[in-house]
Amino acid sequence: MRNYSKQREVIVEVLRSTDTHPTVQWVYEKCREKLPKISLGTVYRNLTELKKDGDVLELSVGDGFQHYDGDVKEHMHFYCHNCGTILDCEMPKNNLKDFLQNKLNCEVNLSGYVFSGLCSSCINLNG
Amino acid sequence: MRNYSKQREVIVEVLRSTDTHPTVQWVYEKCREKLPKISLGTVYRNLTELKKDGDVLELSVGDGFQHYDGDVKEHMHFYCHNCGTILDCEMPKNNLKDFLQNKLNCEVNLSGYVFSGLCSSCINLNG
DNA sequence: GTAAAAAGTAGTAACGATTACTATTTTGAG
DNA sequence: CTCAAAATAGTAATCGTTACTACTTTTTAC
16 A cells, blocks of 8 residues: 555554544544644545545445445445444345344345445334 | 425426436426426425435435435345446345346445446446 | 655635525415 | 415525645655
8 A cells, every 4th residue: 555645644544443434524533633734635635545546445325424434345334324323244145134134133224225224222212 | 195286296207207316406407397497496305305205215326416216116226336327126135246246237346335336338348 | 965856735715416595476274 | 265384486505525726745866
């Protein structure tokens, strides 16, 4: 990975250090704890470069924000449309809906593009 | 379906008459062919209402636009990140990746949220 | 080492899809 | 018909993202 600027290093570090699939704004704020003068544009530009190079993954869940994932091995995500949590999910090998239902303990709604529904804690809150 | 305004009727008609998963702008322009004075805000508001009522589906593919689908039976979509085409796809019953590969004749990339990759015509163009 | 070229950055302005707002029109119950 | 509630057209505002500019850092060539 070509990584010669301190800013890019920090951005990658921040992404690698979480499994929360953060927004650009969150990454920016975390970076500023280490580099108080880093600019938002730099975060955007580097994330775009890193995505292009295959070093990070960009996720669109439909909440109006792009999300980023420092884990680039092939896997899926589940988005809870109630609390906004994004969960990692291994590739299913068999019936997808049953798989997700058992694996994540979620009410999966496969309509549309995105795996989304209610995560287990939101089910408990609403039930 | 509660549908008493002419505008909402036309919006639904437009969505039902295509399988292209259009953007709001496209719906707006189609509606203006029938109702030249319809406003963009009306299209947005009605699409939001229709979505809330379960009469249309909203799709986020990550291209910066919301897309809408008048077909609300449970099904999936495949998004070609080269040409932007959105294809319908029945619920797979078995191994998902193999299924999509065979069914759509696409190079599927399941990383991230969205089924996306190259559609068959884009594979031919690039190969 | 040094100088010029190339790439990256901070800060700010601009963009554009979406949402909010307002005055006006349409709808529907009594 | 009448009047309140709901919808609309048109426009302004919002805000995540992108573009731009002057400046700094890194790389390359000598």
